[in-house]
Amino acid sequence: MRYMATYDLMETVRNTNQWLGASAQALASYPVTGLFPHPMFQVMAAWGEVTERTFSRMVTKPDWGIRTFTCRDGRDHLVQIETVVERPFGDLIHFHVPGREPKKRKVMLVAPMSGHYATLLRSTVKSLLVDCDVYITDWHNARDIPVSEGKFDVEDYTLYLVDFMKHLGPETHVIAVCQPVPLALAATAYLAAEEPAAQPRSLTLIGGPVDPDAAATDVTDFGRRVTMGQLEETAIQRVGFKYAGAGRMVYPGLLQLASFVSMNAERHTQAFTNQILKVSKGEASDHDAHNRFYDEYLAVMDMTAEFYLSTVKRIFKNREIAENTFVVNGKKVDIGAITDVAVKTVEGAKDDISAPGQCIAALDLLTGLPDSMKASHVEPDAGHYGIFAGKSWRNNIRPLVFDFIDANSGPRGKGAKLKAV
Missing domain, CATH: 3.40.50.1820 (Alpha/Beta hydrolase fold, catalytic domain)
Structure with a gap:
């Protein structure tokens, strides 16, 4: 059960960040903010848009997009x-x-x-x-x-x-x-x-x-350094109650993603900082290079x-x-x-x-x-x-x-x- 709780905790953190992003974007986009022309609101809305998109893509299977x-x-x-x-x-x-x-x-x-x-x-x-x-x-x-x-x-x-x-x-x-x-x-x-x-x-x-x-x-x-016992203890969890595979032992996609990102943390941090600034200036688009890459990169699946x-x-x-x-x-x-x-x-x-x-x-x-x-x-x-x-x-x-x-x-x-x- 503790592994199911850990799995659900990761999903809770992801869902909370998605909600925070959506909330920030909505709050900073109220028409009344137009009375206070401060760049803070543009940056806040941009941060919210990028954050919401980022965390929602983690649980969305991408479309093939080949029509x-x-x-x-x-x-x-x-x-x-x-x-x-x-x-x-x-x-x-x-x-x-x-x-x-x-x-x-x-x-x-x-x-x-x-x-x-x-x-x-x-x-x-x-x-x-x-x-x-x-x-x-x-x-x-x-x-x-x-x-x-x-x-x-x-x-x-x-x-x-x-x-x-x-x-x-x-x-x-x-x-x-x-x-x-x-x-x-x-x-x-x-x-x-x-x-x-x-x-x-x-x-x-x-x-x-x-x-x-x-x-x-x-x-x-x-692969050589880690022991199988260490892998089972640190990488394996049980799927939480939300999904059809509840109770199945998996290597969670969110845990894998954390490993992917940590390997090049500085580069990813810079990429998201640049994207927030572009969104705040109105220079980004739904299918720009950043979104095309990260919509796929962030979409992870459990093994x-x-x-x-x-x-x-x-x-x-x-x-x-x-x-x-x-x-x-x-x-x-x-x-x-x-x-x-x-x-x-x-x-x-x-x-x-x-x-x-x-x-x-x-x-x-x-x-x-x-x-x-x-x-x-x-x-x-x-x-x-x-x-x-x-x-x-x-x-x-x-x-x-x-x-x-x-x-x-x-x-x-x-x-x-x-x-x-």
């Missing part, structure tokens, strides 16, 4: 977001574009489940949508999932990916971003042993910790406790993927079983979350895959976010991924022999 786009035929086409596979902890959704010619590239984008919603990959989806038939994993907020639905750990996550791949069929090209990279690799290996005909045609792994020890970062150092703890223990501490000892559903997953799925790794030279070396380690595990079906790319001057959503992705990495997909499409075993670069 139309112009195809190569010069026409604007509507985008319909459809759920094609529905599961308790996450769905597979499809960005269907009625009226356009079918696209040869069918892409399954595997979104991270590491504190933010799949909408974090919105710009990635938009960049792929023009040339691909796009599907993406849409993970659910654990606080909204009843305890009766059971557990969800790294093995369950892997089996979800297996089901999604089987549903889409063998001509699918999988792109995994960040956290799910090692599990997407494991899911493909699982299919290689259990149902090889259902394997995807290619697997692109972007900035993920296949071998966390290959290159140390603050993330890997934390199930078992998923978070098993990720730390099995992926980071025990290095089960790196050591090729990962077990799913009682069966050892042999990465070497992958023999005809082309694999490409992408890393950012300045990635401080999953440093260069962690992702490319996947290629050494693929002992059964010919070198001609392996490729790698390290993007100069790119950080973690840039390799899947920034300028580096749009201008350099995306074209390379398309070339890789095209070179490894068609009948299995007849893909172009793409050398690692």
Whole structure:
């Protein structure tokens, strides 16, 4: 019960700050303040507006905001977001574009489940949508999932990916971003042993910790330093009474957000100070750069406790993927079983979350895959976010991924022999 009380206390603090912001904005915006033309009222209203928006976004799932786009035929086409596979902890959704010619590239984008919603990959989806038939994993907020639905750990996550791949069929090209990279690799290996005909045609792994020890970062150092007992005691709470998942053990999104912000506290403080001043001067807008970034950054979701703890223990501490000892559903997953799925790794030279070396380690595990079906790319001057959503992705990495997909499409075993670069 004390964990439920702690969870509810965090929500109370968040809700109170949201109310204080709304109240300050309302009070400072009364018409009577016009009789006292003092900048204090503008600053107070601006502080209230920014504060209310900030704390309300923390419990709001962002909208995809992808409604139309112009195809190569010069026409604007509507985008319909459809759920094609529905599961308790996450769905597979499809960005269907009625009226356009079918696209040869069918892409399954595997979104991270590491504190933010799949909408974090919105710009990635938009960049792929023009040339691909796009599907993406849409993970659910654990606080909204009843305890009766059971557990969800790294093995369950892997089996979800297996089901999604089987549903889409063998001509699918999988792109995994960040956290799910090692599990997407494991899911493909699982299919290689259990149902090889259902394997995807290619697997692109972007900035993920296949071998966390290959290159140390603050993330890997934390994973090594902290004990599992410390994590359970300090990071895990029970969902409060307000939500459908009341009683479920989770790593709360608000606690995760506090960690995110503390890593760059000075930068965030400056960003919000500047935004308050801009709002007070009438220079801000609803969709300016600050709001576009923080509306997504502040929207956090709870992870199930078992998923978070098993990720730390099995992926980071025990290095089960790196050591090729990962077990799913009682069966050892042999990465070497992958023999005809082309694999490409992408890393950012300045990635401080999953440093260069962690992702490319996947290629050494693929002992059964010919070198001609392996490729790698390290993007100069790119950080973690840039390799899947920034300028580096749009201008350099995306074209390379398309070339890789095209070179490894068609009948299995007849893909172009793409050398690692």
